[in-house]
């Protein structure tokens with residue numbers, strides 16, 4: 427769960443990167459970094475904390491140069507530490523190179539064990555560092571070829587921006603699991619995890635980086651290639667359900683449109699007599715609007731969110747998460763008191779938040795509480811870059827919908843079906859389709875619901891107990 431940004435050939439590259447990262451803050455809140463280049467050298471600035479707090483004008487001032495990449499990070503496991511903050515930058519035989527990664531490499535532990543056996547010394551516990559070591563060992567003459575060589579050996583999900591003294595390279599894994607878009611701003615090429623980053627900097631969205639595509643930008647212009655074997659497209663469904671910002675357009679569909687259609691489908695599949703539809707803000711709002719539009723039951727803001735706390739789930743420590751629900755959400759009693767309430771959220775993970783929320787809605791006087799979830803039951807963990815707990819902690823991996831309903835304390839519980847979800851994702855308007863330069867048809871990774879992992883997950887090597895941190 428990370429966000430990446432890159433710009434080449436802009437007079438204010440680090441300021442633009444700062445703004446881009448600010449728009450991607452929802453993708454990771456632990457650490458942030460910018461590496462900028464002036465054609466001769468790279469300057470790195472990495473910090474723990476939020477973009478707006480870290481990047482004061484004093485911190486940005488020395489980051490001079492026309493090229494930059496940036497990163498916001500939420501570790502999918504392990505240490506939340508400055509040594510794991512990205513972009514990761516190293517000096518090696520061919521100069522300096524910095525890399526910002528969103529995704530998770532499933533064979534990183536094996537590769538790292540092999541590299542260490544051959545004498546490599548790692549500076550961090552990030553899977554991304556494996557790519558850098560593999561690049562350093564490649565005998566290929568150009569940066570793009572060294573990167574392609576390295577990526578040929580890794581398996582997993584990656585959207586990357588890589589910066590050297592003279593080049594910016596953007597690349598996306600062959601299945602296009604994590605998003606990456608390309609745009610133009612004042613003649614400069616820009617890349618970002620999500621298109622919402624372009625709106626703030628007034629860049630024009632050109633298209634998605636295609637699955638398996640590598641785009642090299644340098645003084646000579648832009649060059650696109652497909653250095654990997656073609657694979658089927660498998661965009662992550664969870665980006666559309668929860669993770670991406672609703673104002674983003676990813677691989678064709680607009681995220682808001684998808685979420686609204688999911689809410690509409692949910693109303694068709696799980697209609698109920700009720701007085702009011704409310705949402706768990708912010709993640710459930712768009713689907714709740716769709717549910718209300720389809721069912722004719724009025725939508726009202728029944729839960730009010732404090733904007734001064736982050737996403738509660740994203741805090742790594744369990745103790746904070748429980749307290750965080752109360753800190754974050756409060757029911758609006760006049761909307762709820764004496765009513766039959768439909769409450770819509772995007773997903774149930776452990777069930778603990780939902781249980782507390784339903785408790786709060788009942789305490790505010792609801793006569794009935796009907797919970798509706800705009801995706802199928804989350805049964806399997808993600809190994810491609812979304813932070814989900816282990817299978818054992820996922821309530822739907824070991825409980826039926828009826829059991830979950832009882833646990834969260836709802837009168838009824840309804841999840842969107844897999845077919846309903848795919849249908850809601852599938853249809854999009856012509857303009858969006860034109861932007862969708864990647865694969866002809868939409869294939870999605872829905873492993874978190876189906877357990878169908880498009881890239882096999884190897885057993886960790888016996889010699890290693892630890893885990894490598896994803897990005």
Ligand code: AMP
Pocket residue numbers: 668706709737739740771772773774775776777778779780781812813814
């Ligand atoms: P719970 O009730 O404990 O299962 O938590 C469900 C809440 O967590 C929902 O409101 C979701 O929006 C949110 N959520 C789902 N997946 C994630 C994730 N990977 N990271 C952060 N929050 C999530």
